[in-house]
Amino acid sequence: MLWRVPPETAPTRGPKQRSSVDAVVAAAVRIADADGIAALTMRAVATELGLTPMATYTYVPGKAELIDLMLDAVYRDMPRAELSGMSWRERVATIAAENRELLAGHPWVAYLPTTRPPLGPGLAAKYDHELRAFEGLGLTDVDMDAALTYVLGFVNAVARIAIDTERAAADSALTDRQWWERAAPVLERVFDAERYPLAARVGAAAGGAHDAAYSAHHAYEFGLARVVDGLARLIEKR
Template identity: 35%
Template sequence: MSDSDVDLPESIELAWGLRERPGKGPKRSLTLGQVLAAGIKVAEADGLAAVSMSRVASELGVATMSLYRYVPAKLDLLELMADAAYGAPPEPRRPDEGWRPALARWAAGNIEAIRRHPWIRHVPVGGPPMGPNGVRWLEHGLAALRGTGLRADERVSTVLLVSGYARNWATLTADLAEAAARAGQSPEELGVRYWQQLERLTRGGSYPGIRQLFTEEIVEDTEEFDAEWRFGLDRLLDGIEVLVQARSAA
């Protein structure tokens, strides 16, 4: 199959520098990078819900219809904004680095990217990564699994599993942080209040599992959310390691 047989969305071709401008029609007065930067500026200031083609056009001082020369629809704009804001992935796996610490470092990078730009979590996932940064993240995730003996489909599934966990955790902690801010509390204070409320609610019912929690000592951690993130990640990596060992034995 030749390159001409592979259909790519125009916005993706622009993002990758594969299309400069159409052969006919007026010359573009902006770059796709400028359009995305304006959209990101709006999202950072007023949230993703404030991003619209007209608002971004206003930021750039151009007519709304002119933006459609760069992105065919708002969803394309949001996806490319998220790709640009996500930024470059962490450095790829080093020659002296094992697959497990490399994949853990890659996973943590996903968390950090969403924490830098919390609005990213609200952008609908329209499909596999196609933007320049998204493809680089995929490449570095796969590179972490180099030499593990996992099959191609297993390596892809592993990257999907770990990135999905990271996105879910980043979304959960960001949502809780925003809820705490609305209540005028810190996430830790909100957590303490929750356990106090839960203790009261379950006093008179049949909740043996929950009630047992209140009889046991729970190790306090000043960075509880991050400790729970690491606990879950380690369990994922434990399971992946079992599969890696099985492939090595085979």
């Protein structure tokens, strides 16, 4: 199904279908983007397409298979920059930015397990494109794969914190600044700055710089620079 190759036993005749696998996947992606993966059900997809719930199973066997198809579809459709002519540092920064944009647009992707990804054309295109960031640097094939995993793991971790921060703000109806303003009077009464001097000093500096407890943008920019610096040491050895 990922590669849209019909099974050998597929019937050659039958009633004309009202929808398609691609339409079912697109509807499922819209639901997950809007309301999260928890809102995704075969019934919800059927309602989105104007089908009966049982009719959706004629296109996709179940929710697990549907999620695999969704993930491969967003991988297939994500924009990919032309990496030729860039330095390796620029290439790494570019693939990191592409994945950050993907996760911002499809937050549910950040929470899916990746140890057994859907082996479809979307994943193949994404993987081939991203490996080019490390091509020609003297790395072994295994090191190229590991370097890519390292970069994507960092991007995913920061993206999840950013997503959680946005959800917390939406659920509480409070911005980070408002949340801190509400918590500050209590903290002033119970927090002992002399007992925790580093926490007091550094926390105040970071809070003042970010106007919040955490800045996903700063964490991304700071962390990506450290990731690239770490890779530079490996690459320079080659």
